Amino acid sequence: MKEDFKMAKSGALDLATGVGGSIKKKDVESAVEKYEKYHVEFGGDEKTRKTNYTDMVNKYYDLATSFYEFGWGESFHFADRWKGESLKESIRRQEHFLALQLGLKRGMRVLDVGCGIGGPLREISRFSFVSITGLNNNEYQIARATELNRLAGLGNSCDFVKADFMKMPFRDNTYDAIYAIAATCHAPDVFGCYKEIYRVLKPGQCFAAYEWCMTDHYDPTNESHKKIKAEIEIGNGLPDIRSTHQCLDALQKAGFEVIWEKDFATDSALPWYLPMDTSHFSLSSFPSTAIGRFMTRVMVRMLEFVRIAPAGSMRVSSLLEKAADGLAAGGRKEIFTAIYFFLARKPLTES
Template identity: 55%
Template sequence: MVFLLPQEIFSFLRSFGGSIAPSNLENAVTFYEDLHSVNGGTEVQRKENYTNMINIYYDVATSFYEYGWCQSFHFSSRLYNETFHESIKRHEHYVALRLGLKPGMKVLDLGCGIGGPLREIAAFSGATVIGVNNNESQIKRGTVLNKQYGVAENCQFLKADFMKIPVPDNSIDAAYNMESCCHAPDLVALYKELYRVLKPGQCVAGYDWCMTKEYDPNDQYHNKVKDEIEFGNSLPTIRSTTEYIQAIKAAGFRVLMEEDMADKPDVHIPWYDSLNPNRLSLDGFRRTWLARLVGRQMLKVLEFTRIAPKGSIEVNELLERSGNGLYEGGRLRIFTPIFFYLAQKPHNENI
C-alpha cells in the first residue's frame, strides 16, 4: 500500500476493517490465519468456516485492493501497448460479449466486490446487473460508488450467500463471476444453485482461479506456493482446471468453451507482472516494490501512533505474502486466475 495524498490516508482509515471493530481486528486476523495450512489449519476447517473467513478477509483487504489496484478486483493479461486499466476492461467486455448481454436482460455478478466489473459490464451491455455479495461493507462502498457514477438504476446489489441466492427458479437471463467462485466450499452445489436460477437455454461465464496441468501435487515447493495463495486470498482450496469443468458439468450445464487466458499466444505482459517484487515503474506505481516499502513503513507509524488499529501491519504482511505467492504461481505456470469458461443450461432440462 502507498498513498500519495493525505486525504487518501484518512479515506483508507475510515473504510479499513469494514464491519470489524478496531479493537477486535487483531483477533479477527488471527482467527483467519489459523484456518490456513501455513498455520496448521485444514481444508475442512476452511469450508466449515467459509462465511466468517471470507467476510473477515474482505473486511480487511478491500481498502488495500481499491487503493492499490482499482475498483475491479481481478487480474488480466495485457496485449501489446495496452495499459493495465484497458486490459481490465477488455476482460470484462469479453465476458459480456460471450454471454450476449443486452438491454432488458437481468444478470447476476457472483461475488461482485465493490462493483467495478458490475458497473463496467452494465454500461457496456445495457443489461441490468445485480451483484450478489455477502459482505456488508463492500455493498455499502459499492452503493456509494453506484450513486457517484449515476448508475444506480441498472446496477444493484443483493446481500446474500451465492450458495443460496434468494431469487425464483428460472428467473435470471445470465450470470458471471470474476474470480469469485473459487471461494465456494462446494463448487458443484454452487453451480447447481446457478442452474436453478437461470432460465433454460441461458448461460453462465467467467474467470476463476485454478491449478494448471503444470502443477505437481508431489512437488513440495508447488504445494508451498499453493498454500500461500490459499492463505493470502481466503480460499478453501484451489481446484484444477479439470476439476472445475467437471463440477460445472456435474451441476447439469453444457460446457461450451474453456480456455486458460493466461496461456494465449498473443499475451504481451502476463497477468502476474503487476505482482513482480522487483518491478519498478511509474505506470501503476502503487503496485511496485517501492510503493509496498513506503506503504509498509507508513502503516507501521500509523499503528504505532494508534491512528491505525492493532493488527493493521499483520494484514499488510498477509497481503504481501499473497502477492508473492501469486507471482510465484504465475511464474512457474502452475496457477492461473483467469481460467475462462462458458456454460449453458439446456433448453430442455431432461436432456
C-alpha cells in the first residue's frame, strides 16, 4: 500500500526535468502549441493528423511521458479490474493473461509493438522467461526504457529498436509472437499496421492486442459523443479512434485468423475508467483523484514558476486532465473502451 500511495517512483523533480523528453526545454511551450493545432478544438482535422502522425505522436510522448510515469507507473495502459484488486495488480494480471494467451515460453522471439517505456515488456519477460524486443519510434521513451531495463537486470535479455511500426526494419517471418498494448491505436491506417505485423510474424504464430476503440454505442451524429471522442484524441495523441468492427475487419483483411475477441469493459467488476473518475477516491490511483489532480496541478505550477520545469508544463498537465475527463466520460457512456482484446493467428499456409 505504501508503494501504491507514492505519486511516482521517479518523484517530482524527475517529472519536472523529464517534461519535454527529447525536445529542448526552451521549445516545450511551442511544441505544445504545434501539437494542439493537429486537433479539432484548435482547427486541426483527421487527415492532417494521419498525414503527420509521426510528428504528432512523437510530440505527444515527448510532452506526456514523464507525467504518465509520475502518475501511472511504468505500464501505460488500463485493465479490467476485480473487486479488492488494486490498479497495479489488475495491470500486472492483464499482462500475465496476454502472455498466457500467446503461449510464451523460454527461447521464443517476441516483439512488443509500441512498447512505451517498457513496463509490460519487463513484466512479461520476467513472467514468461522470454527475450522481448520493444519497438518504439520515440527517442526519449527508448532512452528511458533502456535505463529501466538496466535497473531491472534485463539489459542483456531484452532490447529496443527505434522504428515506425508502419514500416518495421525486420525480415519476413521473424517473430514467434507479437503483442501490442494500447499502441496500435496511434496508427494512421490500422490495416497497414496489422499487415506489417502479419509480415514479420512467423506462420502459425499469434498476435494479441489490447486496442482503444469506439463501441457500438457511439453515435457519430451525436455532438456530445463527438466531443468526447475529440477529447480522447487530443489528450492521447490519436489520429482517429476506430471501432471494434473496423479493427476486426482490418485483421481479417491483413490475413489473420481471429481466434477470439472480447471487450473486457462489458463485464469488468469495477469500471476500467475508475482511476480517471474524480468522484472516486483510491490510494492505488491517488494522482487521478480530485485531490491528487489538485496537488499535481499546484506542484507543476510551482515548478514551472521557479523554472525547474520548462514553460508549457502546466499546459501539458491541463491537456492530460482533459484526456482523463474524456476517457472517463467515454467509459461512463459506454461509447469507448480502452480494453478491447483480440487474439489472432497467422495461418501456416497463406491462401
